[in-house]
Amino acid sequence: MTQPATSTASPFQFVEEAPWESGFAEIFDADVAPHLPVLEQRWRMAAQRRWTKLSVGAALIVAIWGGLWATGLYQNTIALFAAGLTSLVVFDLLLRRTYGDRESPARRMREFLIQAVCHRVEGLTYQTIAGRRINSDRFVFMRLIPAHDTLVTGDFFSGERQDLIFRAVEVDIRSQGRTCIFRGLLVEIETGRETGAPTAILQHTSTSPQHDDEKALEISGHPAFRHLYRVRADDPDDALGLLSDSMMTALTRLPEQLHDAAVQIGFMAGTMMIAVPLPDDPRDATSPPERRFDPVGDARLMLKQVMMPASIIDTMHGIDPDTGGRYRAR
Numbered sequence: 001m002t003q004p005a006t007s008t009a010s011p012f013q014f015v016e017e018a019p020w021e022s023g024f025a026e027i028f029d030a031d032v033a034p035h036l037p038v039l040e041q042r043w044r045m046a047a048q049r050r051w052t053k054l055s056v057g058a059a060l061i062v063a064i065w066g067g068l069w070a071t072g073l074y075q076n077t078i079a080l081f082a083a084g085l086t087s088l089v090v091f092d093l094l095l096r097r098t099y100g101d102r103e104s105p106a107r108r109m110r111e112f113l114i115q116a117v118c119h120r121v122e123g124l125t126y127q128t129i130a131g132r133r134i135n136s137d138r139f140v141f142m143r144l145i146p147a148h149d150t151l152v153t154g155d156f157f158s159g160e161r162q163d164l165i166f167r168a169v170e171v172d173i174r175s176q177g178r179t180c181i182f183r184g185l186l187v188e189i190e191t192g193r194e195t196g197a198p199t200a201i202l203q204h205t206s207t208s209p210q211h212d213d214e215k216a217l218e219i220s221g222h223p224a225f226r227h228l229y230r231v232r233a234d235d236p237d238d239a240l241g242l243l244s245d246s247m248m249t250a251l252t253r254l255p256e257q258l259h260d261a262a263v264q265i266g267f268m269a270g271t272m273m274i275a276v277p278l279p280d281d282p283r284d285a286t287s288p289p290e291r292r293f294d295p296v297g298d299a300r301l302m303l304k305q306v307m308m309p310a311s312i313i314d315t316m317h318g319i320d321p322d323t324g325g326r327y328r329a330r
Helices: 024-031 033-070 078-122 136-142 210-214 221-226 236-242 245-257 295-304 308-316
Strands: 125-127 150-163 164-174 181-192 198-203 229-233 264-268 273-277
Touching: 024 033, 024 078, 024 229, 024 295, 033 078, 078 125, 078 136, 078 295, 136 264, 136 273, 150 308, 164 308, 198 236, 221 245, 229 236, 245 308, 295 308
Parallel strands: none
Antiparallel strands: 125 150, 150 164, 164 181, 181 273, 198 229, 198 264, 264 273
8 A cells, every 4th residue: 555655845845826926936946945044044043143132232221221220320411311322322223233134134035036036037127226217206196106205116127918018116105204105016017008198097995085086087887997996087088988898897807916905007198007005015025024034925925026017917908817817897
């Protein structure tokens, strides 16, 4: 009687789950997996150093204030000021040094993941500095992203899908108070259709201003689209010509294909623009929410983000990115 085979799968084995991951497991095993044992060891050592530094720093701060109290110098204004300033400096150094310990293995792993993703996606151009390859001012003008004081760009990538050229950049948008007000991807797809006037297709959200609905274009038919979006256009006739039944069906499917993200869409001068919010910092590797070493999960997330414009284009062509088959209009 044949005994069942014992699984010897590596904890870093990439198992393909989605159509866009087809062929990536072999690339992951060749380009990423050989480096992971060393990176994991460096990651664990960095974590140990972080906790050691935090403990020493906390003890130092307690010693400063304890000595101040024991010597009675807490009544001295200059001594209080010096103790407070020293505590702030120690705290700042702790934050900087502990982040630096994690940053090195995280960056190295991200480099390996980028190499693997570029190997998987044929014709992909990837740059670590985006510059002005995407005009964010147009996104603000179309109200796809909020007006802001600071926009930090991350990695930029571009490619071609279904004969359409796409560009995408990771951004972190902050207000004057340094509060993050948008984090995600800005995507541009050259549709080849010269729209007569800008058309914004904005998703209904709990933060949507009520007066926007009063200015929205009346759309007949397709209740699912009307429930999800409101349309603003300088030229209503041009906008109605753009929004065919198949187009509205594709736009209705977009949030579903992008993990229910509150996407905002615009059309201007032959370009489709999509703002896709992401829950986590797209530039931060090594599983930022859980603070654990998960290269397989990070590779899956990065591949999904890089393939996001291609998923959008497939959806616009009536192709379900999750199955590779066609879907029916709703």
